[in-house]
Structure formats: structure tokens, C-alpha cells
Amino acid sequence: KEKEEDLRMLEQNAHLWSDEKECWIEKDQVYHPPLDGDESHTLPSTIRWNPARKQWERWAKNLTTRTKKQASGSSMTKGTFLPAREGDGWATSPNEAEIENKQLKTQGIRFFACLPNNDDSLDDVVDVTSWAATSLLPKEAARLLDAVDSGRVLFSFDVPAVNKKGAGKGKQKKKSKGAGVKQASSEDDRSTMKGIGATAQVSERYLDKMK
Secondary structure (H helix, E strand, O other): OHHHHHHHHHHHOOEEEEOOOOEEEEOOEEEOOOOOOOOOOOOOOOEEEEOOOOEEEEEEEOOOOOOOHHHHOOOOOOEEEEEOOOOEEEEEOHHHOOOOHHHOOHHHOEEEEEEOOOOOOOOEEEEOHHHHHHHOOOHHHHHHOOOEOOOOOOEEOOHHHHHHHHOOOOOOOOOOOOOOHHHHHHHHHHHHHHOHHHHOEEOHHHHHHHO
């Protein structure tokens, strides 16, 4: 029965597996690349689609400098947009994009990730807040770590390990030297059954700060 549910969840692609909660948690929102001529009015202010490069970009605030509005194409001036790469996850606060982390309202913080969709075309940006806040770290921790709209990757998914069982886009991550073959294969089996949610990890930079 569990196997059947796993297959159904992976096929629907509307949930992520949580090792912490040992259950599937629904994605909060999925943002698809806007079609030509479709203005990105439905997108949160801290992400945008770059049609020329066919890639997502995410906001990285820098409160000490100002960029020209005309140059960035955004109404926000205290920061810049950076490429969002497949498998990247980050914390953002779309309604408080130019406010110091200390002053952010925790309820406004969201967790986004750049993930492949089922038809293997262009990536989506997925709001995974419900999943990440219960599976990886609470919103308040992201705020205290200065990780909100920092421009840095807060957590990541090993997409190549799961995408077509290892034949996906991007470079395969190297296995750590200490990991035995048996352990590696069991991890691969798990990610095959549970999908990319089972591969998620908080970035080492922030793990060290959390200790």
C-alpha cells in the first residue's frame, strides 16, 4: 500500500516527502514560467522569469547599495536578482523584500525551491513553505540565520539522483568518500521511492551556524 501511495504521489508531483514527519506534504504553490506575452503579474515580487535566458531569478537584497530601477526592471532598488538553479532552495519574504532580517515578520517568510516539473521541460519555482518549515527548519530560524533573501542557497535537493533515476539534468553530485556502496544504494532506492523531498539538505554554511 505504501508503495502504491508513493508512486501516486510521485506521478501527481503535488507533494514532497518529509523524512521528519514521515508523510507526504502538499506543495503550497507552483509558479510556472510565464508564456510569451503573459506578464508575470501573478509572481511574488522576489522571483522573476528571465525570458532571454529561459531561467528563474531570485531576489538578493543588499540594503547598503541601490541599483537603478530602470536597469533592473524592478521597482525594488536595494539588491539584485540572481539566477535560481535547479535544486536550489531559499528563504524569501516577498512583502518585505527590502527590510532588515531583524525587522521581518516571521509569518511573511516563505521557502521557495527551483524544481523540475513532470514533463521535463522548464523548471518551476515551488513554494514549499509548509514542507520546509516542518521538515528542515522553522521560519524563525531562517530569519535568525540572516538567510532570508540573502542570495545564498539555504537548502538543496539532489535532483540528478532522482530525475529519471539519475539520468536527469545537471551534474551528478559526488558521493562522499566515507559512504559505503551499500549505504549509497539504499539512499538511491529511498530517493527513487520518495522523490526529491528525501534528498533535501540544509546547506553546510547554515548547518554550522545552527550548531
